[in-house]
Amino acid sequence: MKEQNINLTLKIWRQESAKAKGNFEEFKASVSPHSSILEMFDELNNNLEKEGKDPIVFESDCREGICGTCGLVINGHPHGEKKKTATCQMHMRSFKEGETIYIEPFRAKAFPVLRDLMVDREGLDIIQQAGGYTSFNTGSAPDANAILISKETASLALDAAECIGCGACVAACKNSSAMLFVSAKVSQFALLPQGQPERYERVQNMVIAHDESGFGSCTNTYACEAECPKGISISNIARMNRDYFVSNLKLQNV
């Protein structure tokens, strides 16, 4: 698997803290085409540490596209240009010899920069806490096969449940809306029988928490779907909007 290294110019966003002014710093890199972009960062940081300089702060964990920890804006695209992959799944072979790459953090009002490429995405957790669950206590569940769910429904629910909570949808949206993220959880439960008892209360609570956490409103530009590493479909937003509408009617009746 020996192939020639690729030489690149990197313009990487550096920023001391949320309040500090940031700027792009330029680095040169020579990297194996088989390396992932985060492995390139590891090498870069290892060299910086050797020189006694502060390494570039970026986050990652699973490096398999499932934990949602990583998230860089690469040449203007959250998680890079390649569809349906997270930052950590990006390989250097997708870049050309001599190319200049711009790397920035996810930018959104609700995601303050903590340092360099690391942002605070706590708002996403707050939305989930507002209603992303079914209410029952451990031990009180009926036999798993007591609830029949068609293969198709289970599969659709899983399509929605695959959201990795990375926040790329927010970074992609000109309004910094997290509606794709919210709708993924709302849809998972709206599709499943287990989610029915709290269906309308859930959508109300999660949408309110979304708005209160500093995320903007959705104006259907679909930028989110294009950048989502799991290919979460905007049809989930339509489903959520219908449920939200119904939930408003129900509230008025009460």
Add this chain to the structure above:
Amino acid sequence: MINLDSKVPEGNLSEKWTNHKFNMKLVNPANKRKFDVIVVGTGLAGAGAAATLGELGYKVKAFTYHDSSRRAHSIAAQGGINAAKDYQNDGDSVYRLFYDTIKGGDFRSREANTHRLAEVSNNIIDQCVAQGVPFAREYGGTLANRSFGGAQVSRTFYARGETGQQLLLGAYSSLNRQIKLGSVEMYHRREMLDVVVVDGKAKGITVRNLITGEVESHSAQAVVIATGGYSNVFFLSTSAMMSNATAAWRAHKRGAAFANPCYTQIHPTCLPQHGEGQSKLVLMSESLRNDGRIWVPNIVGEKRDVNAIPEEDRDYYLERRYPSFGNLAPRDISSRSAKYACDEGKGVNGGRSVYLDFADAIKRIGEPAVREKYGNLFEMYENITAENPYKVPMQIYPAPHYTMGGLWVDYNLQSTIPGLFVGGEANFSDHGANRLGASALMQGLADGYFVLPYSIGNYFGSEKPEKVDVKGAEFKAAEDSVNASSNKLLSINGKQTVDDIHRKLGDLLIDKVGMSRDEKGLKEVITKISNLREEFWTDVKVVGKSEDINMNLERAGRVADFLELGELMAVDALDRDESCGAHFREEHQTDEGEAIRNDEEYAYVSAWEFEEPGKWKLHKENLEFESVKLATRSYK
């Protein structure tokens, strides 16, 4: 002084847990609020325990170094979770799941714990379905199962290749509900760096706030450690980048015995290493072995294109040596066989990888059916390697994946420090010398939802709900020791980076304490690791300051602990002069290369007491087998 009382209840194996639950002390509901529990880690075990303890009315504080509890390493599990539901009517039962697990672990686990695991497995599936986990279904709407990782019954529940994600998001949702209700207080981006022991009991922890760098103390009447496994000691493993042993190790240094550190599992189906810049290894789900056939070229120096190699020049070595299990032979056997094939020079292009071939499966069931089963795994493979596995066989090689060893716990999952409980991969409890596929998720959730909440209640039943002051001397001393260690690391200013030294440690371990071990190699490596530890403390370079975001400092602390743990792994492997499960000693094998166990002398759990870095005292818990007969594990 360490006392290894396993506290296994009396009675028939199948009645122990029921009787034990009945005999447990209960805490008056009005008093529950007065008991605080700290849960460190929000993977399956930690999130499950924190949520359930919250539901029961205790006051819970949960900690994770992640920015969100949903990111714990459990999220990455692919293949599935076992349960003894017998929905497929293929003869499964609690006893069979128990027996398979204990046999899979090569008779080196505690019978009673393993049986309890099988017993509660069914409740787990019920629980997850109620949470809305979208498991795979049959057309009729019932739950689907597959056979997985060497099991001869179909007892594995799954959600595409994302079972861990869905189970963790289920546990996360239950945890979120408790956070909303106010019974769980969630602390993100906190790394636990010490356990605080007051009058011989665990009463709190010391954490570093990873954003501000501040060192904080938190107190409680019980502490749960659910911080995952230590595969990253090898530097390259399938674990997430941040996974580490620090929480468990610091507890060990405060008096918790560490059990069976040498039992580490090397998973057979991972992507081979691509080069020096490699940061971690990627697992390809073991479910692939259900339909993929593993082979290497028969000829050393084979140059032909892979698809041009005729059948007679291929060695399907697992099918040949293990006719009844074939490609589904247990992980340790599969891994070791791949290593030997590559040692012989039969690896792909003479390197370190073997083929996993789907050509026959595609012929048999068609490409669409293969896509339906493994589509996302194939996509993932192609994305990483730029090769199409529908056309060209995959290449795989074993990688460190799971650690059966961990903090010693009794039947109540309590460590040798009273009040300190350990759940999930962080304990040593249920898998003996080798873990079967799809049973770690089961164990994490069993501990979290169904064991710890009971056993902690039982502990509180005889404790007074007195608040512990975080201003006490023990808390101050722990804070000082954390600060001193950070300052020391930052002041060395040597020439090697943390990663440089970690890589060296990984190379030593994978070579001598990996898939096969021998006395000479182990003795050598113990000295080398101990020297490397010296090197670390005199020549490492850690930049930045401690009152700040400093990932370099975080990693330095973890690697410092790995250096001590790595040495103990070798010490333990040297002590265990037999082959069992994933621990294969070259000296103990049959002429055909099968492991030879020594039940006369080694049917014990090794529990190590820390004395000083590089020095431990061994305690033995003898394993009593009342229900199963020790048999030679045979997969012929």
